[in-house]
């Protein structure tokens with residue numbers, strides 16, 4: 001009754017705020033939070049959001065995986081080295097440790113997360129910690145903890161301290177009953193991996209916190225990401241990274257997906273730029289909180305043909321992993337990203353030929369490109 005009474009008071013005197021063209025009630029989280037013990041009892045907690053002119057203070061979770069170090073580099077160039085704190089539960093290599101602030105942060109430790117946000121005056125979070133599709137299936141209990149319980153901690157901290165929160169989703173958030181070519185932003189999502197289920201959960205929880213508590217939640221569904229300097233963490237699209245290393249070093253590659261498996265892919269610099277752009281987009285430009293982004297779509301066979309243009313002797317063979325193949329066949333072949341393009345001007349730079357040339361240049365193997373073309 002007491003809570004109901006407080007609710008009525010809050011609602012009647014309340015604040016309404018306009019975002020994305022919609023009016024929503026902004027209610028104090030501490031009255032409504034599902035975990036009241038987490039909400040401070042005194043009135044002294046305050047928003048850490050900074051004025052429009054100050055750069056944000058950014059915290060990256062799970063930052064030592066395939067994407068986090070590159071993201072930290074991009075954000076540090078934009079906002080200043082000291083304003084971007086990279087974190088993980090792993091030990092950073094020396095060059096990462098010396099390239100800017102790094103701290104240990106386990107996303108399952110809620111108290112520690114609050115401490116970090118307060119002590120470092122964090123205003124934006126990029127939440128990258130996760131177990132990916134293949135490793136998630138190999139350790140469902142851990143994937144559930146990290147991808148779901150960890151996300152709850154991040155959502156609560158972000159809402160409590162009025163932060164802007166980016167959580168990446170994935171093509172893995174779709175399932176076999178989703179439209180596959182292309183998959184639109186809004187459609188049936190019934191994934192059958194713990195990874196996919198946890199990412200649909202993240203999309204829905206983030207949007208719920210946005211509508212319910214006014215949390216500035218922003219989410220992009222990434223395709224498979226291809227990078228040269230960092231290795232993938234155990235996903236279904238990993239072959240599209242490994243193939244470049246093996247092509248350059250050995251001239252052969254054994255692929256764990258069938259030759260005809262078509263999946264959406266993106267070069268890392270496009271992915272990281274998209275993530276920064278959606279975080280910087282004015283709220284009124286965002287008609288949604290979760291967007292597909294897309295760049296290219298190819299099969300292992302097509303990728304191999306593109307590599308042969310640079311390395312004529314390159315040979316691909318196939319030894320299909322049934323787990324990864326089943327996952328890949330339930331994912332979209334292509335994403336429809338028209339809403340991202342229209343709302344906040346998303347545009348990819350890298351198509352397949354540019355991706356292949358860039359990756360092989362990194363490995364010092366694109367020398368025969370000119371002759372072959």
Ligand SMILES: NC(=O)C1=CN([C@@H]2O[C@H](COP(=O)(O)OP(=O)(O)OC[C@H]3O[C@@H](n4cnc5c(N)ncnc54)[C@H](O)[C@@H]3O)[C@@H](O)[C@H]2O)C=CC1
Pocket residue numbers: 061062063064065066067068088089090105106107108127128129130131132146150168169170171221222223224225226231232233234235237
């Ligand atoms: N790499 C890709 O192709 C794609 C990635 N994404 C998403 O982007 C994000 C980053 O992906 P990647 O860098 O590729 O992942 P990754 O698997 O390479 O790295 C994840 C990091 O999370 C850390 N981590 C695990 N448990 C943790 C815990 N309890 N506390 C803190 N950190 C913990 C790991 O140590 C690891 O460094 C993930 O959320 C992933 O789902 C989405 C689609 C595609």
Ligand SMILES: CC(=O)[C@H](N)C(=O)O
Pocket residue numbers: 132133134170171172195222223224225234235236237238
């Ligand atoms: C597409 C992803 O989310 C990731 N690379 C995976 O294959 O699990």
